[in-house]
Amino acid sequence: MADIDEIRSLVVGFLPRRDPEAPSSVLGAGNDDIEVGRTWLRRAAEHGLAVPKWPVEFGGRDGDGDEADLIGSVLSEFAVPDMYPFAVGISLVAPILFDSGSEDQRRRWLRPIADGSEIWCQMFSEPDAGSDLANVASRAELDGDQWVISGQKVWTSRGPYSRWGMCLSRTDTGQVKHRGLTMFALDMQAEGVEVRPLHQMNGDTHFSEVFVDEARVGRDDILGGEGQGWGVAMAVLTHERAGLGGSGGGLDPSGGYGWLDRLGTLGRTTDPVWRDRAMRIYVRQRVAAWTATRRQAEVEMGRPDGSGGSGGKLRLVEVYKERTALMRDALGPAGALVDDTMVEFLTGPSMSIRGGTDEIQRNIIGERILGLPPEPRVDKGVSYAELRRQGMV
Ligand SMILES: Cc1cc2nc3c(=O)[nH]c(=O)nc-3n(C[C@H](O)[C@H](O)[C@H](O)COP(=O)(O)OP(=O)(O)OC[C@H]3O[C@@H](n4cnc5c(N)ncnc54)[C@H](O)[C@@H]3O)c2cc1C
Incomplete structure (x- = not known):
């Protein structure tokens, strides 16, 4: 295992030191600079710095958890570009490929994910399939030798600059709606794929509608096997919630507590009323971080990971929204003119929707963790084709 000086000397050559005063970029909010991230990932992949636990041949360094933690702590000293554009590939597609991808798929897709040359997006949601994702009609x-896909996706983040889309589509209408779904790797440059960017209220145009009209996909470009799409989608969403509810800093790449320093520079941390409000947020953030650490430990001990991310995501989203409102208030009316503060504040509401809404996280906690009775379901045991015939999807 490398020591801290060795890692630091490598990173010094690639990245500037982090300026604690510099505004952070959160989940790509206000930041569409792909090239700066790509340049970092290209260099990082040569030394396995961005994905230390991956095998060397795919851009990692065969590292263990301790080495990954060490690299993470060194990187927190530096201005690592916002990895938002690359997050689907690194955090959602790669685990699927490691778990159930073929050797050929791993060779084709993992290295370009690690070095940033190929970006992935997540094409799950449709106009009638959001919270009730099993309604997918594509x-x-x-x-x-090819699959032909047609349908419409919506809210596809990273769509405008992605090379590949993880596209959930229906391959068998004779099954109940959760079954008969398959996850495809769709080439976003293929004929029949049209991406139309959508404008968000924080000014971003990260997400998009995607119209797919008879786009062709190779027979083997399936993630997780034909008919296994629902299981893959659930695994992806679990990873996504865990990522959003991350290690307590999941929604703040500056290490998690940079906002407190910023509040201090505004002279607010000496005022008891402001201190009280800040401390409430700080305590909740700490608790969320410990919850995430405990969840991670459970995963490493081999305990099922089905719903553990939901509580973490809920808490972190809550903290994010309270923290960005605090910063807006601390700056006063002038805050409206401070770009990053307003962008962060206006990004807040989307956190309660993306990766599954707050209500859906509470349903998951209620049903799967607390064992409460599930919601009544009229579609149980009825095939998708029959539901369609009855106008229920
Ligand atoms: C910033 C952002 C990025 C996104 N990126 C992507 C992406 O990259 N890929 C992708 O596929 N999707 C993406 N989404 C879509 C997101 O996953 C969906 O918006 C979300 O799952 C909710 O679905 P919906 O919008 O269809 O709302 P609906 O499912 O129509 O829900 C509407 C309201 O009803 C509530 N509700 C619905 N069902 C229940 C229930 N059973 N119990 C209680 N309340 C319920 C919801 O909580 C919500 O308040 C993104 C969304 C946002 C905001």
């Missing part, structure tokens, strides 16, 4: 039919 169809895929086999034609010789």
Whole structure:
């Protein structure tokens, strides 16, 4: 295992030191600079710095948890670019490929994910399939050696600059709606794929509608196997919630507590009323971080990971929204003119929706953790085709 000086001397060559006063970029809010991230990832992949636990051949360094932690702590001293554009590939697609991808798929896709040359997006949501994701209506039919996909996706973050889309489509309408779904790797440059960017209220245009009209996908470009799409989607969402509810700093790349320093520079931390409000947020953030650490430990001990991310995501989203409102208030009316403060504040509401809404996280906690009775379901045991015939999807 490398020591701290060795890692530091490597990173010094690639990245400037982090300026604690510099505004952070959160989940790509207000930041569409892909090239700066790509340059960092290209260099990082040569030494396995961005994905230390991955095998060397795919851009990692075969590291263990201790080495990954060490690298993480060194990187927190530096201005690491916002990894938002690359997050689907690194944090959501790669675990699927490691778990259930073929050798050929790992060779084709992992290295370009690690070095940033190929960006992935997540094409799950549709106009009638959001919280009730199993309603997905996009169809895929086999034609010789290829699948032909048609349908409409919406809220596809990173769509405008992605090379690949993780596209959930229906391959069998005779099954109940959760079954008969398959996860495809769709080439976003293929004929029949049209991406139309959507404008968000924080000024970003990260997400988009994607219209897919008879786009062709290779027979083997399936993630997790034909008919296994629901299981893959659930695994992806679990990783996504865990990432959003991260290690307590998941929503703040500056290490998690940079906002307190900033509040201090505004002279607010000496005032008892402001201190009280700040401390409430700080305590909740700490608790969220410990919850995330405990969840991570449970995962490493091999305990099922099905719903553990939901509580972490809920807490971190709450903290994020309270913290950005605090900073807006601390700056007063002038805050409206401070770009990063307003962008962060206006990004807040989306946190309660993306990766599954707050209400859905509470349903998961209620049903899967607390064992409360599930919601009544009229679609149980009924095939998708029959539901459609009855106008229920
Ligand atoms: C910034 C952002 C980025 C996103 N990125 C992506 C992406 O990259 N890929 C992708 O596929 N999707 C993405 N989404 C979509 C997101 O996953 C969906 O918006 C979300 O799952 C909710 O679905 P919906 O918008 O269809 O709302 P609906 O499902 O129509 O929900 C509407 C309201 O009803 C509530 N509700 C619905 N069902 C229940 C229930 N059973 N119990 C209690 N309340 C309920 C919801 O909580 C919500 O308040 C993104 C969304 C946002 C905001």
